Amino acid sequence: MTISARDLEQLRSSLPLLSVEQLSTTFVSGDWRVAAVRGVSFSIARGETLVLLGESGSGKSVTARSILRLYGPRTELKGRVMLDGIDLVQATQNDVNHLRGSRMGLVSQDPGSALDPVRRVGSQLREVLRVHQPALSRNEAAARAIDLLTLVGLPDPTRAARSYPHELSGGMRQRVVIALAVSCEPDLLIADEPTTALDVTVQAQILELIGELKGRLGMGTLLVTHDVGVARQMADRVAVMYAGRIVEQGAADQVLGDPAHPYTAALLAALPTSGAVRGSLLPIPGRPPQPGELGSGCPFAPRCRFADEACAAEEPALTPVPGRGAAACIRPLTMAGTMAGSRT
Amino acid sequence: MSTLSSEVRLAPRLAPADALPSEAVTRRRKSLGLAATAAAVLVGATVLAAVLAPVIAPYAPNVGITADRLAGFGSHGHLLGTDGQGRDVLSRLIWGARLSLLTGFVPVAVAGTVGTALGVIAGLAGRTLHGTVMRTLDVFYAFPAVLLAITIAAALGSGISNAIIALTVILIPPIARVAETETARLRRADFLEAAAASGARRSSVAVRQVLPNVAPAITVYCTTLVGLSIVYAAGLSFLGLGVSPPTAEWGLMISDARQYIYSAPMVALAPAFAILLASVAFNVLGDGMRRVLDVRSENFA
Amino acid sequence: MSALLEARGLRMTYGNGVRAVDDVDIDIEPGETFGLVGESGCGKSTTAKVILRLEAGQAETMRFEDADLMAAKGAELRRLRARLQVVPQHPATSLNPRLRVSESIVFNLRAHGWSRADRAPRVAELLDRVGLAAQQGRAYPHELSGGQLQRAAIARALATDPRLVICDEAVSALDKSVQAQVLNLLVQLQRDLGIAYLFISHDLSVVEHVSDRVAVMYLGRVVEEGPAEELWARxxxxxxxxxxxxxxxxxxxxxxxxxxxxxxxxxxxxxxxxxxxxxxxxxxxxxxxxxxxxxxxxxxxxxxxxxxxxxxx
Structure with missing residues (x-):
């Protein structure tokens, strides 16, 4: 693997905020082991949005949650997760708890479960603020809580602060969760399917809010989604996950416009797009493998139209593709034209 | 007795599903487990002994030899000794298993059928019928189960069939409640909506769609109730409301042995132990079956 | 040609006064796909339930295949239901977890008087039509994937030769790569069998792809309806x-x-x-x-x- 002088220069100029190296997450229950994430590496710079795109069971959410160390003792974490020089895999649970909230914020899919149902929204915000900033007085914390609720665009922040979570709509609850996540101005925002449970018009509001906050607070953002549209709208770079691995990574325009990995290409082709002839979608045959169903070769090979015996031999590593990002495929697609031609 | 009555009065809650919802876990083949297998063997052995009583019982159950009365444990020819009338305790236990098991199984079987039907109908019915059925059952719930059984048995007069009727009546409400809870849990499931939209008769939906989902939980619950029913039946016999002497029945055996409780406690302890063992065995077996039958492991939206 | 379903003034008011469906008209022609879009709580699923007669809604008129669907009861309603079927949303619960896939299909056949001898070949034919192997017909739902489960639910809906199938978010829970398989299948079945769909979804691109005509609902009412292409363009x-x-x-x-x-x-x-x-x-x-x-x-x-x-x- 060669690194050009230009690449080196880029590396120096932007030391990543988060760098994940060979992260593996294995769930253990008795003699039963499931490797949900198998050697994932990526980095996020300050102010950058990386989208982890994948279907259910691809390991995208597990990756995000592993970074936050949200799993219990029956989980094996391997690899390195460096947040500004601190290895989150090695750090003590106490340190991680402190970093969560102060330097990393989480927005998850279900706003209901992130909030305490029996406490008012304002009180929950004040608590988080005072845990991470003990110097804050009661009144300062209260004022800051209202500021935050204003920041996330709640129409009547004072009233929202006095509300219980169930008194708010789904969209408003997700705004509150975002307020909690950014309350201590974290460097890294991890958003795990933040809009999946929301209606499309509310989703548009929340995505706009996340984009706006990212700009204002200069946060790096890890956005986990299954929705290609969301990825297209939000991502600077995209990492596509399949069967616990990143199979393609690169600039959003390139990955979603001119994919190098056959899986990414097939996923895009399966989407119903405006003007597609009805009934002529190009589905991917079969279904994604479950953890534990993996053979030795490329995990996508059984569903790949380009696969042959060579693909079954060995699982390909994520390798740079000339002029594009990186793909884990022994024969990456070269040009959009070639791919389209070979599909007929 | 008061602890037992509260056992029945409390609406039974079945254990929550395995904490790990992963498919790989729920799909692993489940076995009964050691304790439940032992319990199953014990239940099987008791049933077998009851059926084969005429063959395996060393003595006639109701004929005593006065000279041998109150022989101790392990005395010659009488493994478990003899009672106050010189009857062989082991033989009476074996013969008694027939009636005790009968009073365990029959009320539960009848109450299981009636209770399940009531519960499923109530669970699927509109508000009025549901309310009528469930409130009527609540009336029965209002009385302690044992007291109710004694009252009914006393009103009907002593005798085994009356004891069985009394036990059946008190077992219907808790079973119906389990069935109703299970049915209500399914009510909003997509497949029941599809079944309702299929054009099938409601009775067909109840029998072919709902029942297979309710049956495992009912089976598990009824298994544990068999043990309880045996205990209650013994209690009724003890009070003279069940079978009448000299018939061999576990509860009656304890009652007979009362007068020697200080001089020869073993005569009472043998049937008491049999009742305890049967009750525990059915409970443990029920727990094991819960695992095997996968009760409460599907998630319904 | 008269409409397959002609519903005028559909209403559904719950006991607490919530008007989930408030004066909605829906006409569906034979063999067409009518899309119904809107956000959660707009009443699109309730509309489907009123049409399926699963919710006790009201209507000025609701005619299906020239029969009065609103007034039908007993045997007449059961007869109409053979022709009006549903594919529900959640793959995990759209089939009875305690029944084999084939038993779920047989349930619908039995409801409409199919003789024992005719059922087995019919089940085999249906499984084949939706792209399931005979072995998958013998499986229990938990042994199948989400896409296979929705195929099975489609097979069940098709059992009694329906003219209108209501797909209530039928592909929404599936991964996109699998969703495309099921969408293609639905379109193929429509071409082969001439069924009409009432296709309910919150996923706009899916509705646009499959629908001939689309109605947009907001708070219990239809605010706009028209040919899919025109609606999206203008x-x-x-x-x-x-x-x-x-x-x-x-x-x-x-x-x-x-x-x-x-x-x-x-x-x-x-x-x-x-x-x-x-x-x-x-x-x-x-x-x-x-x-x-x-x-x-x-x-x-x-x-x-x-x-x-x-x-x-």
Whole structure:
């Protein structure tokens, strides 16, 4: 693997905020082991949005949650997760708890479960603020809580602060969760399917809010989604996950416009797009493998139209593709034209 | 007795599903487990002994030899000794298993059928019928189960069939409640909506769609109730409301042995132990079956 | 040719006064796909349940295959139900977990008097039609994947030769790569069997892809309806415009609506969308705007598009 002088220069100029190296997450229950994430590496710079795109069971959410160390003792974490020089895999649970909230914020899919149902929204915000900033007085914390609720665009922040979570709509609850996540101005925002449970018009509001906050607070953002549209709208770079691995990574325009990995290409082709002839979608045959169903070769090979015996031999590593990002495929697609031609 | 009555009065809650919802876990083949297998063997052995009583019982159950009365444990020819009338305790236990098991199984079987039907109908019915059925059952719930059984048995007069009727009546409400809870849990499931939209008769939906989902939980619950029913039946016999002497029945055996409780406690302890063992065995077996039958492991939206 | 389903003035009011469906008209022609879109709580699924006679709604008229579906009871309703089927949303619960897939299909056949001898070949034919192997017919639902489960649910719906199949978010829970398989299957079945679909979804691109005509619902009412292509090319109602633009990752200029939909228990007077509408005026608070036909088949309920006669006056 060669690194050009230009690449080196880029590396120096932007030391990543988060760098994940060979992260593996294995769930253990008795003699039963499931490797949900198998050697994932990526980095996020300050102010950058990386989208982890994948279907259910691809390991995208597990990756995000592993970074936050949200799993219990029956989980094996391997690899390195460096947040500004601190290895989150090695750090003590106490340190991680402190970093969560102060330097990393989480927005998850279900706003209901992130909030305490029996406490008012304002009180929950004040608590988080005072845990991470003990110097804050009661009144300062209260004022800051209202500021935050204003920041996330709640129409009547004072009233929202006095509300219980169930008194708010789904969209408003997700705004509150975002307020909690950014309350201590974290460097890294991890958003795990933040809009999946929301209606499309509310989703548009929340995505706009996340984009706006990212700009204002200069946060790096890890956005986990299954929705290609969301990825297209939000991502600077995209990492596509399949069967616990990143199979393609690169600039959003390139990955979603001119994919190098056959899986990414097939996923895009399966989407119903405006003007597609009805009934002529190009589905991917079969279904994604479950953890534990993996053979030795490329995990996508059984569903790949380009696969042959060579693909079954060995699982390909994520390798740079000339002029594009990186793909884990022994024969990456070269040009959009070639791919389209070979599909007929 | 008061602890037992509260056992029945409390609406039974079945254990929550395995904490790990992963498919790989729920799909692993489940076995009964050691304790439940032992319990199953014990239940099987008791049933077998009851059926084969005429063959395996060393003595006639109701004929005593006065000279041998109150022989101790392990005395010659009488493994478990003899009672106050010189009857062989082991033989009476074996013969008694027939009636005790009968009073365990029959009320539960009848109450299981009636209770399940009531519960499923109530669970699927509109508000009025549901309310009528469930409130009527609540009336029965209002009385302690044992007291109710004694009252009914006393009103009907002593005798085994009356004891069985009394036990059946008190077992219907808790079973119906389990069935109703299970049915209500399914009510909003997509497949029941599809079944309702299929054009099938409601009775067909109840029998072919709902029942297979309710049956495992009912089976598990009824298994544990068999043990309880045996205990209650013994209690009724003890009070003279069940079978009448000299018939061999576990509860009656304890009652007979009362007068020697200080001089020869073993005569009472043998049937008491049999009742305890049967009750525990059915409970443990029920727990094991819960695992095997996968009760409460599907998630319904 | 008369409509397959002709529903006028569908209403569903719950006991607490919430008007989940408020005067909705739906006509579906034989063999067409009618899409129903809207956000959660807009009443699209309730509309389906009223049509399926699973909710006790009201209607001025509701005719299906020239029979009065609203008044039908007993044997007549059961007969109609053979022709009007549903594919539910959640793969995990759309089939009875305690029954084999084939038993779920047989249940529908038995309900309509199929003899024992005819059932087995019919099940085999249906499984084949939806692309399931015979072995998968013998499986229990937990042994199948989400896509296979929805195929099985489709096979069950097809068992009694329906003319109208209501797909209530039938592909929404599936991964996109699998969703495309099921969508292609639905289209193929429509071509082969001439069934009509009432296709309910919150996923706009899916509805656009499969539908001939589409109605957009907001707070229990249809605010716009028209041919799918035209609706997407020229949405007239401000809500439709915002809804279509909100879909992430497509070219439209985004119109971000303020706030949340109002509570259905206390809807605004007049046009229910006016509280979030950028164009709202006092007029909108007055009478409820009726659906007005702008171009053939394209109707909108908005004061911005007044009735031609009102313009003349």
């Amino acid at each position: 949405p007239l109602h401000p809500y439709t415009q915002a809804l279509l633009s909100a879909e992430p990752g497509q070219g439209r200029e985004r119109i971000v609506l303020q706030g949340d939909p109002p509570s259905p228990s206390d809807p605004p007077s007049g046009c229910t969308f006016r509280t979030r509408c950028a164009y709202a005026t006092e007029v909108c608070a007055g009478d409820r705007p009726p659906l007005i036909e702008i171009t053939p088949g394209h109707r909108v309920a908005c004061t911005l598009h007044p009735h031609p006669e009102a313009l003349l006056a």
